[in-house]
Amino acid sequence: MYEPETPIQEIGERGLLQHLRSRIPEGPGVTAGVGDDAAVVDTGPLTLVTTDVLVEGVHFRRSWSPPRLLGRKALSVNLSDIAAMAGVPRYATVSLCLPPALPLSFVDGLYDGLLERSAETGVNLVGGNLAASPGGVVINVTLLGQGDRILLRSGAQPGDLAVVSGTLGAAAEGLRLLVQGARLGAEGLLEETGVWTASSAAALLRCLRAQLDPVPPLAFGRSLSEREVVHAAIDVSDGLSGDLLHLCRESGLAAWIDPAKVPVDPLAAGLERARGGDALRLALHGGEDYELLLAVPPDRLDTLRDLAVIWDLPLSVVGEFTVGEPGVSLKTARGLEPLAALAHDHFGVATAEADSSREA
Amino acid sequence: MYEPETPIQEIGERGLLQHLRSRIPEGPGVTAGVGDDAAVVDTGPLTLVTTDVLVEGVHFRRSWSPPRLLGRKALSVNLSDIAAMAGVPRYATVSLCLPPALPLSFVDGLYDGLLERSAETGVNLVGGNLAASPGGVVINVTLLGQGDRILLRSGAQPGDLAVVSGTLGAAAEGLRLLVQGARLGAEGLLEETGVWTASSAAALLRCLRAQLDPVPPLAFGRSLSEREVVHAAIDVSDGLSGDLLHLCRESGLAAWIDPAKVPVDPLAAGLERARGGDALRLALHGGEDYELLLAVPPDRLDTLRDLAVIWDLPLSVVGEFTVGEPGVSLKTARGLEPLAALAHDHFGVATAEADSSREA
Numbered sequence: 128m129y130e131p132e133t134p135i136q137e138i139g140e141r142g143l144l145q146h147l148r149s150r151i152p153e154g155p156g157v158t159a160g161v162g163d164d165a166a167v168v169d170t171g172p173l174t175l176v177t178t179d180v181l182v183e184g185v186h187f188r189r190s191w192s193p194p195r196l197l198g199r200k201a202l203s204v205n206l207s208d209i210a211a212m213a214g215v216p217r218y219a220t221v222s223l224c225l226p227p228a229l230p231l232s233f234v235d236g237l238y239d240g241l242l243e244r245s246a247e248t249g250v251n252l253v254g255g256n257l258a259a260s261p262g263g264v265v266i267n268v269t270l271l272g273q274g275d276r277i278l279l280r281s282g283a284q285p286g287d288l289a290v291v292s293g294t295l296g297a298a299a300e301g302l303r304l305l306v307q308g309a310r311l312g313a314e315g316l317l318e319e320t321g322v323w324t325a326s327s328a329a330a331l332l333r334c335l336r337a338q339l340d341p342v343p344p345l346a347f348g349r350s351l352s353e354r355e356v357v358h359a360a361i362d363v364s365d366g367l368s369g370d371l372l373h374l375c376r377e378s379g380l381a382a383w384i385d386p387a388k389v390p391v392d393p394l395a396a397g398l399e400r401a402r403g404g405d406a407l408r409l410a411l412h413g414g415e416d417y418e419l420l421l422a423v424p425p426d427r428l429d430t431l432r433d434l435a436v437i438w439d440l441p442l443s444v445v446g447e448f449t450v451g452e453p454g455v456s457l458k459t460a461r462g463l464e465p466l467a468a469l470a471h472d473h474f475g476v477a478t479a480e481a482d483s484s485r486e487a
Numbered sequence: 488m489y490e491p492e493t494p495i496q497e498i499g500e501r502g503l504l505q506h507l508r509s510r511i512p513e514g515p516g517v518t519a520g521v522g523d524d525a526a527v528v529d530t531g532p533l534t535l536v537t538t539d540v541l542v543e544g545v546h547f548r549r550s551w552s553p554p555r556l557l558g559r560k561a562l563s564v565n566l567s568d569i570a571a572m573a574g575v576p577r578y579a580t581v582s583l584c585l586p587p588a589l590p591l592s593f594v595d596g597l598y599d600g601l602l603e604r605s606a607e608t609g610v611n612l613v614g615g616n617l618a619a620s621p622g623g624v625v626i627n628v629t630l631l632g633q634g635d636r637i638l639l640r641s642g643a644q645p646g647d648l649a650v651v652s653g654t655l656g657a658a659a660e661g662l663r664l665l666v667q668g669a670r671l672g673a674e675g676l677l678e679e680t681g682v683w684t685a686s687s688a689a690a691l692l693r694c695l696r697a698q699l700d701p702v703p704p705l706a707f708g709r710s711l712s713e714r715e716v717v718h719a720a721i722d723v724s725d726g727l728s729g730d731l732l733h734l735c736r737e738s739g740l741a742a743w744i745d746p747a748k749v750p751v752d753p754l755a756a757g758l759e760r761a762r763g764g765d766a767l768r769l770a771l772h773g774g775e776d777y778e779l780l781l782a783v784p785p786d787r788l789d790t791l792r793d794l795a796v797i798w799d800l801p802l803s804v805v806g807e808f809t810v811g812e813p814g815v816s817l818k819t820a821r822g823l824e825p826l827a828a829l830a831h832d833h834f835g836v837a838t839a840e841a842d843s844s845r846e847a
Contacts, residue, residue: 172532173530174530174534174631185618222627224540256539274527474500
């Protein structure tokens with residue numbers, strides 16, 4: 128066995144592969160898992176595929192996120208996509224680019240989280256890849272799922288209600304708290320309060336967890352396939368404004384949001400108010416909420432609410448889809464005002480997505 | 488439309504996504520492709536999954552590889568894994584981490600290669616992900632395939648012949664040529680001969696193409712599933728010595744190689760001899776050949792040769808699997824001598840894999 132602080136370059140690629148392989152349990156449906164040229168898995172006739180990446184310095188900092196939580200999140204951001212398709216997650220591959228000086232404890236922590244979150248959600252890790260990284264850590268997870276009645280982004284109808292699960296803004300608030308020195312430990316408990324006092328502990332914990340260890344409503348998402356209660360779905364990863372715009376574009380519709388109905392996370396709102404910020408803005412544009420945004424025919428709303436009660440999940444009707452050019456408006460006292468979707472742009476420009484004039 | 492040299496940060500994540508999406512054709516079996524939370528694809532009851540990454544500064548240099556060839560190779564290294572399972576490649580996701588200052592022409596070139604190679608092999612690009620990279624370019628492709636009779640690494644039997652397709656060493660020689668200034672252009676033609684003269688053009692072209700644009704024997708690999716001619720298979724990516732060791736470990740057998748039977752690529756051998764190097768060493772340990780290494784029962788060899796003729800593929804019997812501790816030997820005049828598998832280690836140590844004493 129290796130010491131936890133052994134740099135992975137001393138263990139070598141093959142040694143590390145063997146070490147990780149020994150940690151991955153065999154699971155149902157896996158004919159051949161880690162260790163062959165490709166994994167061989169049982170699937171139904173329709174397979175869902177999604178891939179998402181966490182890049183050090185872009186999506187996370189090693190000093191902000193214990194590796195175990197990073198492993199959990201690397202899977203969770205993909206689980207969220209499967210939830211938005213009303214699918215069942217089944218198999219994941221993990222492709223890691225790692226700096227050679229990284230200690231084994233980091234990789235083991237990452238796998239603690241990946242394995243734990245996989246077990247929680249019935250996912251089997253079936254393979255992956257290890258490569259050196261001349262820069263930082265890159266974690267690319269590809270998740271396969273199964274589905275029968277698939278929910279697409281393109282199915283919204285005029286008159287459908289825009290309904291969002293859970294609360295919004297806590298993950299974005301969590302990011303601000305990290306900047307201010309608040310930290311979670313590997314077990315997900317509050318380790319540092321940063322500039323805040325211990326009296327804010329419950330709010331800090333809620334927001335840091337939302338940022339570092341999001342838990343998408345997978346079971347609720349899955350239950351949407353069983354009854355025809357929803358026309359379209361998307362996960363709220365870019366932010367409510369940006370993801371509603373995605374639904375509008377794919378469905379060829381406009382939509383409006385009533386700001387009074389947006390479910391701003393109450394604990395995030397308290398912290399944001401304390402620093403003089405705009406909590407509604409966080410909830411509209413913050414992103415990384417990993418909740419579901421749904422297009423629901425009004426006559427199915429009660430059925431949907433009954434479903435959400437089973438999973439103890441709040442639902443909020445935040446607006447409506449209408450006939451019109453794809454775009455999102457805010458309902459104000461002065462009428463409907465265009466809402467720029469201030470989604471995070473990975474390449475560094477603050478794109479107002481509503482201004483699509485520059486797009487090809 | 489954008490100018491080719493526009494930095495992608497000026498186009499923005501969403502603009503680039505839309506641009507790339509418009510380039511990807513719809514294909515058979517794709518219920519929902521690029522643009523939803525997950526792709527939805529038709530699969531059989533058994534699905535093959537493999538993932539492989541190309542990291543700038545580790546697997547490639549931008550000055551060495553035109554982006555079109557890089558796109559081709561990013562898919563080909565995954566195709567090779569599906570070939571080694573006797574599968575049919577079907578769907579791919581592409582996850583890109585890109586420096587924000589990268590010009591659009593690079594991303595378009597990459598997609599030229601990805602789309603071209605996909606079309607050649609019947610693969611549909613069904614989704615992916617874009618993220619910024621604070622370091623270099625990272626290209627992660629996950630490939631799904633179908634198979635009925637799957638070839639595993641673990642099926643070799645004592646007495647099986649070790650058979651390799653094609654020739655070995657050209658890709659490793661190609662890497663040396665790149666270091667010496669030889670270059671291919673985007674169309675795969677010889678652009679610079681480096682320290683070599685034009686009289687070596689045919690050999691330079693062969694070896695540079697083997698390195699920058701490998702073409703795994705996909706159709707031959709697929710044909711292996713139809714007849715029971717092969718017990719086990721692996722693709723030669725780490726090098727003959729290393730990959731034979733993988734087969735040995737998974738099958739619980741030893742194996743020997745007759746160095747006189749190793750199909751050293753004749754053009755690579757010529758160049759290597761000209762610089763006073765050891766061509767056999769290249770062929771044994773060089774890696775990235777993307778040929779197939781098979782465990783074949785002696786009484787099926789003729790049938791296998793008949794198959795290979797159809798695909799115009801040379802086959803070489805290089806050795807044999809035997810009862811014994813997993814390990815590879817070289818057959819010499821003095822008898823069998825242990826062969827250290829000098830596989831490339833991504834984390835930077837030259838591991839002699841035969842020395843497994845440090846492995847957990």
